[in-house]
Amino acid sequence: MKCDHCDRDATVHEVTMRNGVRIEKHLCDQCAAQRGVTVQPNAPINELLKQFMTQGITPGIQVVPQSRQSACPTCKLTFAEFKQQGMLGCPDCYRAFEGQLLPLLERAQEGGQEHAGKRPRRMTMSGSLTPAPQPVLAAPKTPPALPSADRERVLATMRKALESAVAQEKYELAAKIRDQIKGVEDGAIPLVPATRPPTQGGTP
């Protein structure tokens, strides 16, 4: 594929969604560098994350300007400092910057929004975050009836079905599956286990 701006081969491909419109850019190394689009193959994820943040805007996500001045009440780290260093100042920063961090996390963690996995057996809530009462962004409106790990498993199966439908060129079916995945991800389609598993004890 040729570069959008010259005759060289395009090596950098960027796809962004703006107001539901898919925008594709195909650039060669030089044009990409001139336009400030830098891609480092196999770059460590925190460097990429830092790159997104220092650019100020991640595609489709507006960074709220006034939040730049807000600081974590515990350690006084500002979001601007975080953007510079890529490191948080204390565990409470996660709550202080929740609104800005969640979309970044979702992107850096390739869609992962919620912890699935081990939990400390003995959990003191002091200093630990509790679930936000009003999640700012990207949280399902109705909590899923399935534990998140199971929900992820269902979603993984659906994504596989989607891939296989696309591979077999069954596009109508693929579109249906895609919509269902979106529904489950948004919480619009609640997942309910056929028979309720026994309640898991031990973890608050």
Next chain:
Amino acid sequence: MNDDVPFPAPNEGDLSALERGAEWLKGEGESTDVVFSSRVRLARNLANTRFAIKATKADRQQTLDTCRDCIMKAGLDVSLAWADLHTMNPLDRSMLVERHLISKPHSKGRGTNQADDPRGVALSAPDERLAIMVNEEDHLRIQCIRSGLALSQAWRDADTVDDKLEAQLDYAFSPRLGYLTACPTNVGTGLRMGVMLHLPGLRLTGEIEKVKRAADGMSLVVRGFYGEGSEAVGDLFQISNQTTLGRSEGEVLRMLELEIIPKVVEYERVSRRELLAKRRVGLEDQVWRAWGELTHARLLTTDEAMRALSLVQLGVVTGLIRPRTPSAPGPTLTARLLHMLLLFIQPAHLQRVVGREINQEQRRVARATFLRSRLMGLAEDR
């Protein structure tokens, strides 16, 4: 160039002690023709305690004291040694980095970019399977290493240590986001699980790029010998999970151990078979040239030596280079010996071999001399 560097006979007793550890170089276990080692790392932080960039030196010291006391009294089923890194001499710190027991940034004081930043490491002795770094980027980093493809075992080890520490320490944890870490890219499980692979076949056939692209599409990351940002020198690659939020430890483990890694291992074996079948003479030439370099060169950089050792290793596992049957008891040319040499040619280890600090130029001489002395006469040219 100084070519009259004295090369004292290494203190064999001292070196054999160093050889005994280094679990990742043992060459034991499953799929060791391709998989050097399996590694699991857990990032953990103390509740109500500032991370490195906002902590004072007193905070850091307190974290160090709390964690060290807890680790040493946790009743872990191993014999532990503790080392304060801020007071340790830089050469010894570099040796720990070369043995993959601490990270390079931890050696330098990553948290605050200050060499005197209070920090330390607890090591299981003598097997070096467990290393718990204190005051690295996170307050605690639990690392478990096993030789060969043994991720389940490494995970069980790390999980057990984590349970025992957690019984005494309050971790920073959010029910929604999981274990809270200094860098948000580790939040969730705080888990990095991966293997160190020797992939000369895939490099020589040019298929390695496909593996990298495939890994990229599966939220995995392929890195070099010394981790983040390092080159894949000596055809050694680390493949590990990239994301930590949304997938449980079990899911990551199953994906890597049952699906991805066996496929890469098989892919490498197929590449080696193809090279033997279709480019045998070319391959023979390369591995024997490497042998010639290691047994005859007078100056060798670390990278040159690692590249040659990689090819010789390939020659040994494919049967192109045959170990000579020793007429008297002595070292034989084995994967384990080559692994150990890989470690001892690293700058800090080499200085330990020589017994004093030497500069880069002197190291090139010492490295070539050391390799000649260890390898000469061990292979049979049919």
